[in-house]
Amino acid sequence: MERIRLSANVEFSRLVYGLWRLGDDADTSSAHVRAKVEACLEQGITTMDHADIYGGYTGEAIFGGALKETPSLRDRIEIVTKCGIVAPAGRHAAARVKHYDTSRRHIEASLETSLREMGTDHVDLLLIHRPDPMIDPEETGAALDAVVASGKAKAVGVSNFRPWDFSLLQSAMSQRLVTNQIEISLLAADCFTNGDLAFLQERQVKPMAWSPLGGGRLFDATNRTLSDRLDKIATAQSAEKSAVAVAWLLAHPSKILPVLGTNSLSRIKTISEATKVVIDRQAWFELYTAAIGRDVA
Template identity: 45%
Template sequence: MQRVNVVPEQLSFSPVVQGYWRLNDWNMQAQDILRFVEQGLELGITTTDHADVYGAFTEEGLFGQAMKLAPGLRDKIEIVSKCGILFPCEMQPDVQVVHYNNDRDYIIAAAERSLRELHTEYLDVLLIHRPDPLMDADAVAEAFSRLKQSGKVKHFGVSNFSAAKFALLQSRLDFPLVTNQLEISAIHTEYLFDGNLDYLQQQSVKPMAWSCLGGGGVFHDFQYKALRECAEAIGEQHNASLDQVLMAFVLALPSCPIPIIGSGNIERVRQQAAAVDIKLSRQQWFSLLEAARGYTVP
């Protein structure tokens, strides 16, 4: 698989990213996780996606146990993590309300906690997890600058941001935000039409795409019957699975989204990763869009 240039000469990602959102549900011990990471590497998947908040603030720690077992692993992978969401859970006994925190010192402390949990000395990329109406762009910029200067974080980005909020934060930085991690799928096409992906294409910023399969619903919910049937028919033409067709839908976008694979099953990961070789025709792509939305383009 050909790697994706995220920052020219500074940062590249594998063409799909392994997500660890649901790591806690996979019933894996540290040894199992390590083996899963290594199997991914054999497939060419080097980039891993985390967040402090995943697994109710326990996912990074779990992954870190695997990192501890293989000191040489760090140089073979890229680690993306996120901060800023807080919600009531065991690890956050003082939190009563779902909320965001993107204060300068909070971001720095959150990044440092991620380093400890993940047993690493640096993050490749740190993202602000959610657009925060209380985000003071200068405060975030100062946190980012300090983390960069200290070498604790190499690059920075955002997640679920609008173009306006991306532009705001970028305006305060003297280095480029490297990604905006967005929900993009055949059943979540909002960003294809509201200017967000246009803006990223204009800035040559490559989005990461989460939930490319649209959550499990596409596979069995009645409301997605038309999309499912359309994707299956297209799959037959490419000798491809439903997963692969849905991934290929996202990969076809000219903003070049980098899909995050959420599965912990290496066979499913292998299958989804293989979608990078599927080139949907324009007619196939638009027939998926039509099946998903229920109407043709004008």
């Protein structure tokens, strides 16, 4: 599988396995988690995407159980995690209200907990999960610089930031923000016109795409034209519609890294089929115009 370099020392698989639903699985045993990771590795998918809040702050510990039982797995994968959301659940059950915390103290404490839960001495990428209206860019930037300097994170980035949020934080840092993980799909195509992707391309920052299948809504046939066009390409290339939708993202020159999450082993084993689907320029625009409901001007 194609590899994408985000920084001098961080390289990810083009497709990323997302673990936001890991704690929802009926089987959260270490053996089952390990089977999911192995299914990814067999396809060349080596990058695992977490956040401290996933599973009500339980997901990293569930994943860590598999790593602790099979330590050799750690050397075969890259770990992404996120911090900054404080919700009244799990370790933050005492919080009075869901809020964001991008203070240095919170970032450092959250990362230490993530490392302990997963049984590793570093993550490959740490992201600030949401833009914080109360952010002190100097403090947050210094905290992110420090975690890289300490070796506890190889690189840092953000998630769900708009260009101005990204620029504000980057202006206070010596380390480079290497990605912005944002929602990109045929159901969230506005990033192709609102400047989000152009901003990242101009800075040579590779975007990560969460919910690339629209949380499954992409296939509910609400948009019959889009569904039909996906079907047409899928049939012509003997592929699943989901693979076509992901291939549409892969075809974009910004080098989008889709983050795909499922608990089904059978579906995990087919994630890489998207890399075999060919989307030329006209096919890309066929799907794009169906998604936005009109021809381009």
